[in-house]
Amino acid sequence: MNLEILDMGFIPKEISENLPEGFEDVENLANQLPKVLGNEQIEESVLKLEIHKDISNLNSSQLERAMLLYSYIGHAYMWGKKNEENIIPEQIALTWHKIAQQLDRPPILSYASYALNNWRLLNKEKPFELENIEILQNFLGGVDEDWFIMIHVAIEHEAKHILGSLKDYFFNGSFEIEKLQIALNSIKKINEIMNRMPEKCDPFIYYNRVRPYIFGWKNNPATPNGVIYEGVEEYGNKPVSFRGETGAQSSIVPMLDALLGVTHSNDPLREYLDEMRTYMPKEHRVLLNELDQWSMNNRKEIVKNLDHSHVEILNSIIEQVHIFRNKHLEYARVYIFEQSLTNNSNSNIVGTGGTPFMKYLDKHLQETVPSND
Ligand code: HEM
Numbered sequence: 001m002n003l004e005i006l007d008m009g010f011i012p013k014e015i016s017e018n019l020p021e022g023f024e025d026v027e028n029l030a031n032q033l034p035k036v037l038g039n040e041q042i043e044e045s046v047l048k049l050e051i052h053k054d055i056s057n058l059n060s061s062q063l064e065r066a067m068l069l070y071s072y073i074g075h076a077y078m079w080g081k082k083n084e085e086n087i088i089p090e091q092i093a094l095t096w097h098k099i100a101q102q103l104d105r106p107p108i109l110s111y112a113s114y115a116l117n118n119w120r121l122l123n124k125e126k127p128f129e130l131e132n133i134e135i136l137q138n139f140l141g142g143v144d145e146d147w148f149i150m151i152h153v154a155i156e157h158e159a160k161h162i163l164g165s166l167k168d169y170f171f172n173g174s175f176e177i178e179k180l181q182i183a184l185n186s187i188k189k190i191n192e193i194m195n196r197m198p199e200k201c202d203p204f205i206y207y208n209r210v211r212p213y214i215f216g217w218k219n220n221p222a223t224p225n226g227v228i229y230e231g232v233e234e235y236g237n238k239p240v241s242f243r244g245e246t247g248a249q250s251s252i253v254p255m256l257d258a259l260l261g262v263t264h265s266n267d268p269l270r271e272y273l274d275e276m277r278t279y280m281p282k283e284h285r286v287l288l289n290e291l292d293q294w295s296m297n298n299r300k301e302i303v304k305n306l307d308h309s310h311v312e313i314l315n316s317i318i319e320q321v322h323i324f325r326n327k328h329l330e331y332a333r334v335y336i337f338e339q340s341l342t343n344n345s346n347s348n349i350v351g352t353g354g355t356p357f358m359k360y361l362d363k364h365l366q367e368t369v370p371s372n373d
Contacts, residue, residue: 001123001287001290001291001294002111002286002287003167003171003258003287004281005069005284005287006160006164006166006167006255006287007160007161007163007164007167008158009156009157009158009159009160009163009250009252010250010252010281010284010343011059011116011153011156011157011160011290012064012114012117013059014061015060015064015065015117015119015120015136016061016062016064016065016117017120017136018065019062019065019066019067019069020054020062021055021079021264022054022057023066023069024054025048025049025050026049026066026069026070026073027044027069028054029046029073030072030073031070031138032075033072033137033140034077034138034139034141036076036080037063037076037139038142040080040082041075042076042080042081042366043077043081043082043083046073046077046089046091046092047091048091049073049091050182051093051094052090052094052095052120053091053094053095053098055095055098055099055102057164058352059239061117063099063102063252064103064112064113064117065117066095066099067096067099067100067103067105067112068113068117068118068136068137069112069114069137070092070096070099070112071096071107071109071113072113072137072139073092074088074092074096074107074108074111075090075091075108075109075110075139075213075215076139076213076258077092077216077282078217078223078227079212079213079215080213081289086217086222086223086225086226086227086228086239087227087228087230088228088229088230090230090231091228092359093107093229093230093231094195094231094232096229096237097229097234097315099233103228103281103282104282105278105279105280105281105282106242106278106279107229107242107246107359108216108217108242108243108244108279109214109216109245110244110245110249110279110280111152111245111246111247111249111250111279111280112279112280112281113245113247114152114214114245115149115152115156116156116281117133117151117155118135118136118137118149118193118338119133119135119136119149119150119152119153120133121133121134122134122361123128124270126273127335128154128157130150130154130156130193130196130220132149133150133153133154134146135149135150135361138211139210139213140209140210142203142205143200143201144200144202144205144206144209145205145210146200147197147199147201148197148201148206148210149178150251151193151196151197152247152250153193153202154193155193155194155252156188156250158186158188158189158190158193159190159252160346161182161183161185161186161187161189161306162182162183162187162190162256162317163252163255163256163259163359165182165186166179166180166183166256166259166260168261169183170259170263170302175306175310176314177309179221179308180313180317181313182246183317184216184316184320185315185318186314187256187317187321187324188320191320191321191322191323191324191327194324194327194328195307195327197331201335203335203338203339204339205268206335206339207336207339207340208339211336214244214245214246215244216241216242216243216244216245217240217241217242217244218241218242218243218244219241219243220244223239223241225239226240226241227240227241228240229241234264234265239260243275243276243277243279244286246276247278247328248272248276249276249280251280251284251285251288253321253324253325254273254277254292255287255288255291256321257295257321257368258288258292258294258295259291259295260314260318260321261299261300261303261315261371262318262321262368263364263367263369263371264364264367265367268362269359269360271364272360272368277289280309285326287362296359311358314370315370318353318368318369318370320370321371322365322368322369322370325361325364325365325368326365329358329362329365332357332358332361334360
């Protein structure tokens with residue numbers, strides 16, 4: 001298992017902020033997206049993009065940047081255009097698909113592009129904190145959209161402490177109680193960050209200006225048969241369906257479930273979470289699957305032999321994950337469910353990933369209970 005990833009959390013080592021020569025048209029359009037969307041110019045702007053791009057010289061952080069730009073432009077096109085055809089023109093489709101193949105993820109906006117690779121430090125001399133990061137790419141822009149993403153980034157950044165220390169605890173062979181204490185402090189910090197969402201992300205703005213752009217094509221009434229990626233041979237000019245961007249594509253929570261021994265009973269909702277793994281960066285997905293195996297096969301035996309004081313801290317960490325899921329369920333209610341009751345504009349009451357989410361999030365909350373004694 002490549003457990004070292006956990007010391008970094010899932011924030012990439014390097015985030016590219018600019019593609020090399022040959023991609024100026026894409027960089028410029030992405031940069032102008034808020035204006036282009038505001039002025040309803042997305043269709044004509046996309047048709048001016050060069051159709052064939054050479055991606056063979058892009059390194060891995062540049063490939064991620066290319067994925068981010070094409071994903072933003074692709075979604076801006078789909079949800080900002082005036083015509084009702086569900087066709088992504090070849091100016092986007094061909095290169096988007098090529099990049100997605102290289103990264104082994106579907107050609108759609110996923111969490112890795114929306115959050116993990118979409119930020120930089122405002123002042124590089126200063127440490128990481130919420131007030132010292134800025135978001136690289138927007139749809140419409142504005143503090144609510146930025147803050148929504150910034151909270152995710154800050155949680156991912158903090159998560160390296162809980163994930164790294166739980167990894168040290170279980171896999172170094174020394175089972176040091178200090179590592180569990182670090183993990184407990186870290187999940188408490190994650191909950192403090194989570195609590196700050198309403199400070200600058202207003203539910204009305206989120207529902208009406210942020211969320212509409214991140215929907216996918218699967219289980220979406222606007223794209224009942226999916227979407228055609230024009231010119232992509234592999235799809236044979238037939239529509240395909242992919243899920244939209246969602247926090248369910250973050251590896252933190254499933255990784256914590258595996259390390260803490262939290263399990264979710266088998267039902268269609270768990271299948272959805274497993275499907276979300278195909279939208280994660282490959283190395284995260286591989287590690288997650290391996291940790292799940294470890295959790296199923298080895299963890300119980302290890303925990304059986306632990307001192308009671310250790311088990312107590314492990315259970316306190318699980319209680320904090322429960323608090324996280326509880327706050328999260330509250331946000332799903334306030335930011336989406338309640339908004340949908342007062343507003344018709346995008347009242348399709350499934351998550352951006354396309355699930356009946358209230359039931360599903362509640363089930364996962366109820367299943368997050370201490371199970372170590
Ligand atoms: C206003 C804030 C938020 C709202 C409205 C929201 C909404 C949702 C919804 C509707 C789902 C269901 C998935 C789907 O249908 O695609 C979901 C899942 C999920 N979200 Fe969020 N989310 C928010 C913030 C966050 C944050 C900050 C994180 C941190 C990484 C996060 C992590 C997750 C996870 C891990 C899942 C899977 C649920 C589970 O395993 O229990 N969300 N979210």
